[in-house]
Amino acid sequence: MTTHADQPAGQAGPTQQNRTTHPDATGASGAYASERPARLSWAQHAPEVYKAMLRLDAAARQGLDPKLYELVKIRASQINHCAFCLDMHTKDALAAGETVERIVLLGAWEESRHFYTEKELAALELTEAVTVLTDGFVPDAVYDKAARLFDEAELAQLISAIAVINAWNRFGVTCRLAPGHYQPERHR
DSSP: OOOOOOOOTTOOOOOTTTOOOOGGGGTTTOOOOOOOOOSOOHHHHSHHHHHHHHHHHHHHHTTSOHHHHHHHHHHHHHHHTOHHHHHHHHHHHHHTTOOHHHHHHGGGTTTTGGGSOHHHHHHHHHHHHHHHOTTSSOOHHHHHHHHHHSOHHHHHHHHHHHHHHHHHHHHHHHHTOOSSOOOGGGGO
8 A cells, every 4th residue: 555654854865776867957066956854754743643644545545546546646746746745646656557658748638638538637627626726616517527427436535535635745745755765665
């Protein structure tokens, strides 16, 4: 099972083993920028909340296609600027068989609709509506489209998954969890 493992404060920066970079991305000195330390190891200080989040996450994924689940998590994490969750769910999506192309295009899914199924598009649109909430509500047209393509049980799970990743994102961004250390095989 995938978890949102908490990042220890002061953890060393990414290693060559788990970080891939373009040869020109190292800059003149060849060094990476230093990694920001986590502000708070919230899982250590609020272990019951962390364990409850893990249970909630496991329950929310039930009945959803694993690739769809990861696409939703990646898209919400993009919107919320959660680098830790982007790192985790991109790796999990690849491990679930998702393609690099679809992951890369996810930030511009409206312009690359032909890469996604109708159901995935409805899930992405719902993800954005639930995540942003600029109007203070999810528009009827967005909800109705998802309700036409997902049965009620699937829709309930999808809404749950969107709510859960938004909570994870808020923990990750607030506590400044560092990306680059997560490895899917350690969390299965």
